[in-house]
Amino acid sequence: xxxxxxxxxxxxxxxxxxxxxxxxxxxxxxxxxxxxxxxxxxxxxxxxxxxxxxxxxxxxxxxxxxxxxxxxxxxxxxxxxxxxxxxxxxxxxxxxxxxxxxxxxxxxxxxxxxxxxxxxxxxxxxxxxxxxxxxxxxxxxxxxxxxxxxxxxxxxxxxxxxxxxxxxxxxx
Numbered sequence: 001x002x003x004x005x006x007x008x009x010x011x012x013x014x015x016x017x018x019x020x021x022x023x024x025x026x027x028x029x030x031x032x033x034x035x036x037x038x039x040x041x042x043x044x045x046x047x048x049x050x051x052x053x054x055x056x057x058x059x060x061x062x063x064x065x066x067x068x069x070x071x072x073x074x075x076x077x078x079x080x081x082x083x084x085x086x087x088x089x090x091x092x093x094x095x096x097x098x099x100x101x102x103x104x105x106x107x108x109x110x111x112x113x114x115x116x117x118x119x120x121x122x123x124x125x126x127x128x129x130x131x132x133x134x135x136x137x138x139x140x141x142x143x144x145x146x147x148x149x150x151x152x153x154x155x156x157x158x159x160x161x162x163x164x165x166x167x168x169x170x171x172x
Contacts, residue, residue: 047139050121050124050126051128051137051139053099053101053102053121054102054119054120054121054127054128054137055119055128055137056099057098057099057101057102057104057119057121058097058098058102058104058106058117058119058130060094060097061094061097061104061106061115061117061162062115062117062130064082064089064093064094065106065108065114065115066113067089068081068082068087068089069114071087072087075108075109075110075112075113075114075115076108076114076115077108077110078108078156078164078166079091079156079157079164081108082094091157091159091162091164092159094106094159094162095159095160095161095162096160098160098161098162100161101121101122101123102119102120102121102122102161103119103120103122103161103163104117104118104119104120104161104162104163105117105118105120105149105153105163105165106162106163106164106165107149107152107153107165107166107167108156108164108165108166109167110167116129116130117129117130118130118145118149119137120142120145120146124142125141125142125143126139126140126141126142127139127140127141127142127145127146128140129145149165151168152167152168153165153166153167153168154166154168
């Protein structure tokens with residue numbers, strides 16, 4: 001009986017040691033996986049926050065441009081259209097609506113919907129373009145967006161952080 005008891009104690013001790021050593025091996029893997037998931041969640045949240053701030057920086061501009069079209073039954077063609085004295089939302093109002101930390105580009109185009117918008121955070125390598133007639137904000141590399149803007153448009157005027165653009169002759 002004593003030999004069975006000793007065998008039982010020995011097996012229990014070995015099993016306990018094995019379980020503890022096995023647990024120590026898997027614990028860092030679990031902690032490492034949890035940290036990876038937490039990092040991923042933080043990066044996703046940061047990306048959502050940046051996108052929301054980029055939209056907030058320019059959200060009133062589509063309303064102003066579309067309002068102009070509603071009043072005058074055509075899209076504005078230049079900054080002068082906003083500053084004609086008859087339209088309530090002039091270019092100064094538009095410039096004041098831009099959030100700090102952003103540069104916003106507004107291109108007035110001849111094609112429907114009559115404008116294009118880009119919101120570029122000053123402290124990010126990414127920028128956002130209002131796409132799909134204002135229903136989506138597309139994230140892109142800021143340098144790429146600036147190259148496209150420079151290729152297709154020229155600056156008509158700048159008021160604070162708002163830059164008014166007109167299409168080059170070859171652009172839409």
